[in-house]
Amino acid sequence: MDNNGNWVPIESEGDGKYAKELEVAVKAVHVACMLCQKVQQDLIFNGDQENVQSKDDNSPVTIADWSVQAIVSWILSQAFGTENVSIVAEEDIESLSKSDAVSILSSVVKTVNDALSSASRFGIKPPVTNLETTQVLEAISRCNSSGGPTGRFWVLDPVDGTLGFVRGDQYAIALALVENGEVVLGVLGCRNYPMNKEWLNYQNGYRRILSRLTKLDSASWDSKGCVLYAKKGSKKAWMQPLLNGDKSVASARQIKVSTIDNPVLATFCEPVEKANSSHLFTQGLAHSVGLRNQPLRVYSMVKYAAIARGDAEIFMKFARAGYKEKIWDHAAGVVIIEEAGGIVTDAGGRPLDFSKGMYLQGLDRGIIACAGASLHEKIMSAVDASWNSSSL
Numbered sequence: 001m002d003n004n005g006n007w008v009p010i011e012s013e014g015d016g017k018y019a020k021e022l023e024v025a026v027k028a029v030h031v032a033c034m035l036c037q038k039v040q041q042d043l044i045f046n047g048d049q050e051n052v053q054s055k056d057d058n059s060p061v062t063i064a065d066w067s068v069q070a071i072v073s074w075i076l077s078q079a080f081g082t083e084n085v086s087i088v089a090e091e092d093i094e095s096l097s098k099s100d101a102v103s104i105l106s107s108v109v110k111t112v113n114d115a116l117s118s119a120s121r122f123g124i125k126p127p128v129t130n131l132e133t134t135q136v137l138e139a140i141s142r143c144n145s146s147g148g149p150t151g152r153f154w155v156l157d158p159v160d161g162t163l164g165f166v167r168g169d170q171y172a173i174a175l176a177l178v179e180n181g182e183v184v185l186g187v188l189g190c191r192n193y194p195m196n197k198e199w200l201n202y203q204n205g206y207r208r209i210l211s212r213l214t215k216l217d218s219a220s221w222d223s224k225g226c227v228l229y230a231k232k233g234s235k236k237a238w239m240q241p242l243l244n245g246d247k248s249v250a251s252a253r254q255i256k257v258s259t260i261d262n263p264v265l266a267t268f269c270e271p272v273e274k275a276n277s278s279h280l281f282t283q284g285l286a287h288s289v290g291l292r293n294q295p296l297r298v299y300s301m302v303k304y305a306a307i308a309r310g311d312a313e314i315f316m317k318f319a320r321a322g323y324k325e326k327i328w329d330h331a332a333g334v335v336i337i338e339e340a341g342g343i344v345t346d347a348g349g350r351p352l353d354f355s356k357g358m359y360l361q362g363l364d365r366g367i368i369a370c371a372g373a374s375l376h377e378k379i380m381s382a383v384d385a386s387w388n389s390s391s392l
């Protein structure tokens, strides 16, 4: 919102640097949110379980993950020219190209073309004719950059929190632009994170609220969700309601982190799965710092969105020893929190390093994001005090 409390359009953001990149990225994420909503609805309400596969590490991947990667890659290439677009992204086409994946591949191609046929509602020019299977596979596999310290590349997590996605819960579409090792733009699409924060109350479970609401009023489910974005150095982060496709440019309002700096009043969020972050360690840490509120366990980078919007004050992730964090799980969220006024570092207080390829190399123990410096210092000291006695 501007100083008078009005919503302002996306074009008014900043000095014009990266303006086209931001505009295209935000539109692409809106299209991707629409695509995901349709796939999740089919998955949950029609039980289309054949559209969920298991990767070698047993983590899930769905037609939405591949379709979003294809569509974002295609939109970026159309806007900037294939030769100018380099993308580091989570998915590849190995399993999609196998002979037993014919049906899932055709679902991906159909999902991509269906979404592209509605893309003009979001200001994206669709292809003249439907994309062929080979074009879809090519768009997915073009996202094969390995990142690094120089030049410009996009970082895409087509569906972050795929587990939440298949469970009918929270997930995010995360797109960032990195230049010379620094994240310069971040966009997060949170289809199931309403503008109104009450819905993030995990003690009730998103899915339960969803099913109750869907019975009562399916129209209001359709209008939920938000897209957050920020440009490095602007000191501003923005939130748009998800477009229903009736306007090509939505207005946005500025978001800021919470002003709460007293741990007694603060809320921390963390991954839902114990396998992804030690709940035992954060429980001890929370106790020692004096955090009283129950942790908000949320799938995906919606946790970063919650900090940036001021709905929670602390995010912690302590993965098991040996796990290497991927840049696409953090890039967009980090710049959005920082520009909203917050701090994101590893447990040693160093900024996350996006310049060393697809992994966050040299990460010290875990990730700590806070609304303010005083909370951040308290958490870091508590980690130091309890680390050696932990089994991490």
Ligand SMILES: Nc1ncnc2c1ncn2[C@@H]1O[C@H](COP(=O)(O)OS(=O)(=O)O)[C@@H](OP(=O)(O)O)[C@H]1O
Binding pocket: 059, 090, 157, 159, 160, 161, 162, 163, 164, 270, 271, 272, 273, 274, 275, 276, 277, 298, 299, 300, 301, 319, 320, 323, 326, 329
């Ligand atoms: N073992 C392990 N430890 C830590 N992190 C892991 C691990 N395995 C996977 N991942 C990555 O975690 C991403 C999901 O993180 P979340 O914070 O959403 O976790 S949770 O589902 O809420 O528990 C998830 O992102 P998506 O694959 O995009 O869903 C993974 O990149």
Ligand SMILES: [Mg+2]
Binding pocket: 157, 159, 160, 161, 328, 329
């Ligand atoms: Mg992810």
Ligand SMILES: [Mg+2]
Binding pocket: 065, 090, 157, 158, 159, 160, 161, 162
């Ligand atoms: Mg993912």
Ligand SMILES: [Mg+2]
Binding pocket: 059, 060, 090, 162
């Ligand atoms: Mg995954």
